[in-house]
Amino acid sequence: MNKQSIADTLHGFVLRYRHEHSTGTRWRTPLVGFAAADDPLFIELKRVVSPTHALPNDLLRTARTVVSFFIPLAESIAGSNIPGTLASREWALAYLETNALIDAAALHTKRLIESKGHAVELTMPTHNFDSRKLVSDWSHRHIAFIAGLGRFGLNNMLITGSGCCGRLGSFVTSLELASDPRPGGEACLFRHDGSCRRCALRCVGDALFPDRFQRHNCHEMCLRNEEAHRCLGKADVCGKCLVDVPCAFTDPVKQRKIKAEQRHADGLQPPKMP
Ligand code: SF4
Numbered sequence: 001m002n003k004q005s006i007a008d009t010l011h012g013f014v015l016r017y018r019h020e021h022s023t024g025t026r027w028r029t030p031l032v033g034f035a036a037a038d039d040p041l042f043i044e045l046k047r048v049v050s051p052t053h054a055l056p057n058d059l060l061r062t063a064r065t066v067v068s069f070f071i072p073l074a075e076s077i078a079g080s081n082i083p084g085t086l087a088s089r090e091w092a093l094a095y096l097e098t099n100a101l102i103d104a105a106a107l108h109t110k111r112l113i114e115s116k117g118h119a120v121e122l123t124m125p126t127h128n129f130d131s132r133k134l135v136s137d138w139s140h141r142h143i144a145f146i147a148g149l150g151r152f153g154l155n156n157m158l159i160t161g162s163g164c165c166g167r168l169g170s171f172v173t174s175l176e177l178a179s180d181p182r183p184g185g186e187a188c189l190f191r192h193d194g195s196c197r198r199c200a201l202r203c204v205g206d207a208l209f210p211d212r213f214q215r216h217n218c219h220e221m222c223l224r225n226e227e228a229h230r231c232l233g234k235a236d237v238c239g240k241c242l243v244d245v246p247c248a249f250t251d252p253v254k255q256r257k258i259k260a261e262q263r264h265a266d267g268l269q270p271p272k273m274p
């Protein structure tokens with residue numbers, strides 16, 4: 001199997017899943033990234049995330065590649081979560097259904113890769129974190145960063161080419177595949193030039209500020225939503241800082257550059273002063 005066939009397998013599975021399972025949630029096209037299991041950045045995660053953060057070889061002794069994938073939510077799901085303080089029912093349901101989708105998509109791909117004679121070890125899509133420190137021993141966001149899927153935003157999410165409204169999954173395999181390059185520059189407008197900060201302004205939990213993140217306040221808010229949507233399952237989410245923001249569905253820095261280039265090409269750009 002090669003990178004394209006793994007990406008095609010995940011794409012096809014996501015497309016079929018919504019019809020086969022009649023989900024309330026709709027998804028956009030997944031993005032897939034690949035990292036070498038011995039990329040030195042994995043060891044850095046023990047410093048950046050947690051000393052107990054696992055290495056790919058802790059999960060699978062023969063690991064050669066880490067496969068990371070991002071499943072973006074449909075814009076209507078994000079739209080439902082814009083008003084109010086509590087997460088919308090659609091948003092909470094999307095969290096649960098997307099986690100189930102990630103599990104199923106990873107398992108399907110695992111079986112396919114295994115049928116070609118390679119080993120695969122899956123990881124949980126969520127709730128793999130220390131409930132006291134609230135840090136993960138397998139951070140999908142950091143794994144996705146290493147696999148070149150995006151850059152971190154002020155809202156602590158990975159801003160991919162399809163934005164940050166979605167969920168991440170990953171698995172490790174003994175199959176050796178070329179790693180993807182990490183994008184240069186920033187994707188978050190605040191990190192790029194100090195502008196925007198919209199995610200911090202939208203925070204409903206007194207948790208997100210331009211200069212700090214109060215992890216426990218954010219967790220409190222997520223637990224309030226879990227309680228409010230208890231009939232759906234364990235939906236400890238919030239996501240108000242991911243919706244109605246410029247990075248919800250796209251990389252806003254890249255979009256801004258594309259627009260500037262278009263304006264320049266159209267001759268609309270004001271001439272530069274000498
Ligand atoms: S809303 Fe603005 S400041 Fe916040 S992560 Fe997105 S681009 Fe960055």
Ligand code: SF4
Pocket residue numbers: 202203204205206207208217218219221222237238239240241242
């Ligand atoms: S998830 Fe909610 S509480 Fe947490 S930072 Fe975002 S808006 Fe604030």
